[in-house]
Amino acid sequence: MQLHSGRLSGEEVERIGSWAKANGKTASHQVVEMVLEQSYRIVDFVRDAQMNPSIIHSKRFVVSHADYEFLLRSNAGEAEYLIEFRLKRLADAGAFASEYQASGLPQKGPAVDYTLFKTLNALTDGVVAAVVILVSLILNVIAILCIRFTMLATIEEDYREIGVLKAIGISHKHIKRLYLSKYVLLAALASAAGYFAAFPVNRFFTANIMLYIGEAPRSPIHYALPLASVAVIFVMVVFFCRLVLRRFKRISAVEAMRSGSMGDTKVRANRLSLARSRLFSVPVFLGLKDVFQRLAMFRLLLFVFVVCSFIIIVPVNFLNTIQSPSFVSYMGVGQSDIRIDLRHSDDLESRYRELIEHVSRDPDVARYSPLVTSRFKVLNDEGAYDNLSVETGDLTIFPLDYLNGSAPARDNEIALSYVNSKEMGKRTGDTIVITVDGRDRTIRVSGVYQDVTNGGRTAKAIVPHNKDEVLWYVLSLNVKNGSAIPAKILEYEHKFQPAKVTDLQGYLNQTLGGTISQLKLVTVLALGVAVCVSICITSLFLRMLVVKDSAQIAILRSLGFALSRIKIMYVTMALLVLGVGVAVGTILSNTAGQLLIGGIMSFFGASRIVFIVNPIYAYMLCPVLLAAAVAATTLASIGSIKQAGISKTIVE
Amino acid sequence: MVAILEAKNVNKHYTVHQNERQSILKDINLMLDKGEFVSAMGPSGSGKSTLLYNISGMDQASSGSVLFKGEDITAFPEKELASLRLNKMGFIFQHIHLLKNMNMLDNIVLSAYLAKRSSPDSINERAGELMKRTGIDHLAAHDITQASGGQLQRVAICRALINEPEILFGDEPTGALNSRATDEIMDILGDIHAAGTTILLVTHDVKVAARSERVLFMLDGRLVGDRRIGKYTKEKDDLKARESELGGWLAQLGF
Numbered sequence: 001m002q003l004h005s006g007r008l009s010g011e012e013v014e015r016i017g018s019w020a021k022a023n024g025k026t027a028s029h030q031v032v033e034m035v036l037e038q039s040y041r042i043v044d045f046v047r048d049a050q051m052n053p054s055i056i057h058s059k060r061f062v063v064s065h066a067d068y069e070f071l072l073r074s075n076a077g078e079a080e081y082l083i084e085f086r087l088k089r090l091a092d093a094g095a096f097a098s099e100y101q102a103s104g105l106p107q108k109g110p111a112v113d114y115t116l117f118k119t120l121n122a123l124t125d126g127v128v129a130a131v132v133i134l135v136s137l138i139l140n141v142i143a144i145l146c147i148r149f150t151m152l153a154t155i156e157e158d159y160r161e162i163g164v165l166k167a168i169g170i171s172h173k174h175i176k177r178l179y180l181s182k183y184v185l186l187a188a189l190a191s192a193a194g195y196f197a198a199f200p201v202n203r204f205f206t207a208n209i210m211l212y213i214g215e216a217p218r219s220p221i222h223y224a225l226p227l228a229s230v231a232v233i234f235v236m237v238v239f240f241c242r243l244v245l246r247r248f249k250r251i252s253a254v255e256a257m258r259s260g261s262m263g264d265t266k267v268r269a270n271r272l273s274l275a276r277s278r279l280f281s282v283p284v285f286l287g288l289k290d291v292f293q294r295l296a297m298f299r300l301l302l303f304v305f306v307v308c309s310f311i312i313i314v315p316v317n318f319l320n321t322i323q324s325p326s327f328v329s330y331m332g333v334g335q336s337d338i339r340i341d342l343r344h345s346d347d348l349e350s351r352y353r354e355l356i357e358h359v360s361r362d363p364d365v366a367r368y369s370p371l372v373t374s375r376f377k378v379l380n381d382e383g384a385y386d387n388l389s390v391e392t393g394d395l396t397i398f399p400l401d402y403l404n405g406s407a408p409a410r411d412n413e414i415a416l417s418y419v420n421s422k423e424m425g426k427r428t429g430d431t432i433v434i435t436v437d438g439r440d441r442t443i444r445v446s447g448v449y450q451d452v453t454n455g456g457r458t459a460k461a462i463v464p465h466n467k468d469e470v471l472w473y474v475l476s477l478n479v480k481n482g483s484a485i486p487a488k489i490l491e492y493e494h495k496f497q498p499a500k501v502t503d504l505q506g507y508l509n510q511t512l513g514g515t516i517s518q519l520k521l522v523t524v525l526a527l528g529v530a531v532c533v534s535i536c537i538t539s540l541f542l543r544m545l546v547v548k549d550s551a552q553i554a555i556l557r558s559l560g561f562a563l564s565r566i567k568i569m570y571v572t573m574a575l576l577v578l579g580v581g582v583a584v585g586t587i588l589s590n591t592a593g594q595l596l597i598g599g600i601m602s603f604f605g606a607s608r609i610v611f612i613v614n615p616i617y618a619y620m621l622c623p624v625l626l627a628a629a630v631a632a633t634t635l636a637s638i639g640s641i642k643q644a645g646i647s648k649t650i651v652e
Numbered sequence: 653m654v655a656i657l658e659a660k661n662v663n664k665h666y667t668v669h670q671n672e673r674q675s676i677l678k679d680i681n682l683m684l685d686k687g688e689f690v691s692a693m694g695p696s697g698s699g700k701s702t703l704l705y706n707i708s709g710m711d712q713a714s715s716g717s718v719l720f721k722g723e724d725i726t727a728f729p730e731k732e733l734a735s736l737r738l739n740k741m742g743f744i745f746q747h748i749h750l751l752k753n754m755n756m757l758d759n760i761v762l763s764a765y766l767a768k769r770s771s772p773d774s775i776n777e778r779a780g781e782l783m784k785r786t787g788i789d790h791l792a793a794h795d796i797t798q799a800s801g802g803q804l805q806r807v808a809i810c811r812a813l814i815n816e817p818e819i820l821f822g823d824e825p826t827g828a829l830n831s832r833a834t835d836e837i838m839d840i841l842g843d844i845h846a847a848g849t850t851i852l853l854v855t856h857d858v859k860v861a862a863r864s865e866r867v868l869f870m871l872d873g874r875l876v877g878d879r880r881i882g883k884y885t886k887e888k889d890d891l892k893a894r895e896s897e898l899g900g901w902l903a904q905l906g907f
Contacts, residue, residue: 273757273793274754274761274765275757275758275775275779282765289754290753294753552752555751556751558737558749559737559738559743559762559763560734560737560738560739560766560767562730563731565766642730645711647701647702647711
């Protein structure tokens with residue numbers, strides 16, 4: 001647990017050390033901020049749960065003791081103490097924090113605890129893990145559908161033989177066992193292969209987590225949990241196979257031998273008439289008509305296409321949203337051209353005033369908003385005081401989108417972040433008691449906004465800031481039309497070193513860069529998986545369909561349909577189903593997918609994510625990619641119609 | 653007379669097991685004149701249906717050549733063969749083979765819409781005329797499940813004639829029909845022939861073969877008999893006389 005940061009005197013450090021010792025805790029420190037230009041060779045990577053998460057935009061480096069001494073001697077920066085406490089029981093963290101606050105020991109800078117570390121790291125890797133789990137679950141559903149397709153295709157091919165087996169007196173139970181044993185063996189082999197393949201592949205997905213957070217200690221769970229998951233999948237597959245094979249009971253021996261086809265596809269009444277149609281060519285018309293008349297059969301393919309579109313479009317939209325400049329509104333930050341961050345330094349207050357002074361006189365600046373984040377005490381339900389980071393200043397200059405309510409307009413109003421509102425149990429219109437200038441004041445919650453920074457626990461008010469507990473200063477500004485933002489950034493960086501000056505995109509890149517690059521990988525992966533699944537299912541389905549339709553194909557060929565025209569018919573069918581699937585998938589992605597991502601993101605502080613859609617990717621490139629894959633697969637899968645002799649099928 | 657279809661040394665065999673060949677057609681030489689009405693007879697397994705499918709381009713002969721109006725169709729690529737079947741040939745089958753998901757009219761007009769030789773309206777008009785001629789015009793909008801075997805075979809005939817083929821092939825077209833329906837279908841085929849269409853039928857039935865002008869007899873994959881019996885005059889006595897003449901000839905050939 002880290003309860004402290006900021007400048008401390010040697011005496012203060014001593015006092016904290018003795019206090020910790022007296023309480024049976026161990027304490028360690030410290031880090032330095034620097035302004036001196038010095039070159040260092042990177043020798044290794046340091047795991048840093050506090051500052052490595054990309055959402056944290058402060059970073060720190062480890063230097064040798066000699067270099068550290070040199071930096072101190074050169075007056076390159078100021079020593080900042082970071083006191084860390086390792087508790088025996090994590091559950092005691094809250095009590096420990098209260099105890100510390102009551103002890104009267106120095107309390108400068110923000111205090112962070114294990115839960116916050118976990119949340120911060122989860123935002124980088126958790127989002128990716130959530131998407132991977134989602135894609136995996138969908139893949140399981142598709143795999144089960146795949147099994148159904150394969151089994152139905154096999155039964156279709158063996159239909160006559162099944163009839164013969166029944167006719168010679170073999171019971172359906174025995175026939176079922178014959179098939180089931182085959183699938184049980186295949187499922188067992190595939191499960192074993194999947195289980196063992198998961199270990200090396202696992203490293204690929206968890207490399208980032210292991211780098212940033214560390215490797216979990218080896219325990220039986222490491223092997224048992226995947227084994228249990230594989231066992232569940234195996235049992236599900238066998239159960240599903242038994243379910244599909246139940247249809248053996250319904251097969252009539254005579255009918256199977258006579259027709260050689262299950263023929264259980266319901267054909268709807270003729271609604272579309274060729275003699276009345278003028279819109280489409282004959283093969284296209286036949287393809288469309290066939291889909292409408294055998295909807296029950298095509299719904300499985302439709303489901304797969306809907307799911308595939310969903311698993312492509314949701315990550316693509318989410319990636320586009322998270323990369324978009326307006327994503328900043330989920331970070332509790334208004335949209336401005338440039339953001340200047342000032343953090344702990346000796347003359348922070350004066351530097352801040354100087355900055356405001358300079359900006360107010362800068363002719364290139366159109367408008368600016370100075371905001372101070374400081375810590376206030378808030379009375380909780382149990383009558384004790386908690387800390388609350390509150391951003392104060394004029395919040396109307398670069399306004400935020402509020403989930404509900406609005407920005408605080410008077411000094412007796414406060415806006416809470418979504419996570420704070422949930423944790424404190426306060427909604428818009430409720431009141432909270434906050435200590436301002438040493439006096440308790442009851443103020444009203446004016447609104448709730450989304451914020452994924454600082455663990456999602458922030459607030460905004462227009463009360464005077466708490467001078468003793470300032471965490472950081474931020475100045476946001478918009479430049480006038482025509483002023484170059486990069487040049488302005490350089491100017492301010494130079495003038496107000498070590499202030500951190502970023503443009504909006506830069507701020508997003510620095511805070512979400514890691515998440516974005518991980519999400520890009522997942523998006524490409526999801527795209528690959530969806531295309532592969534579409535190819536696999538389309539191929540299986542079309543092969544089954546061609547076997548089922550062999551008589552119809554032979555009739556069409558005898559009437560003078562060239563193979564190319566029959567292929568057009570099947571490609572039309574596949575593309576029609578794909579078109580509807582992509583349309584439904586797109587609608588679902590933007591509704592259910594958005595809710596799903598909102599649900600995941602609500603853990604991090606943003607409950608209402610609105611996708612920012614790049615229509616070229618979401619509505620053109622992805623569907624075209626799927627359509628091309630499906631059309632090519634259809635053509636490859638129906639190639640077998642060439643081999644089927646017309647006369648042989650006709651005579652049979 | 654001008655030959656419309658000619659088979660020269662046509663052989664057809666299938667590989668049954670790894671290297672075991674089964675010959676179905678052996679050195680078939682045959683010439684059909686334009687406007688002829690020919691029946692092919694023979695016991696089951698004699699190769700008469702195989703002959704029909706091989707000389708119509710529906711199946712590929714193992715060796716030999718098939719000339720349609722002087723052009724060797726065994727060398728045709730799949731697309732040209734399909735075009736030939738679409739534009740120049742018509743087929744009628746024993747099991748009728750209509751498309752289940754289409755109504756009667758759509759089944760008839762399908763290949764005409766594909767061939768696009770005339771406008772949709774004139775195709776529909778011609779389909780109407782054919783249906784009227786074959787007595788099924790009241791069934792146009794019906795599904796194929798709503799008609800008898802005889803009616804369905806008439807639909808199949810209309811479908812075969814919609815593109816005005818030069819030759820009509822029939823593989824046991826009356827094989828699944830009762831005697832009354834058989835007579836009706838043969839009357840229709842007689843009319844089609846009278847209008848100038850060449851017809852080649854495969855049949856077991858002497859009564860059906862007796863309506864044609866020429867009868868071929870096949871045995872064990874070979875063409876062993878070819879007899880011209882003249883034009884059928886539609887007289888009841890004429891049919892009986894032709895049946896008896898054919899019966900005697902077939903008996904001589906061991907049928």
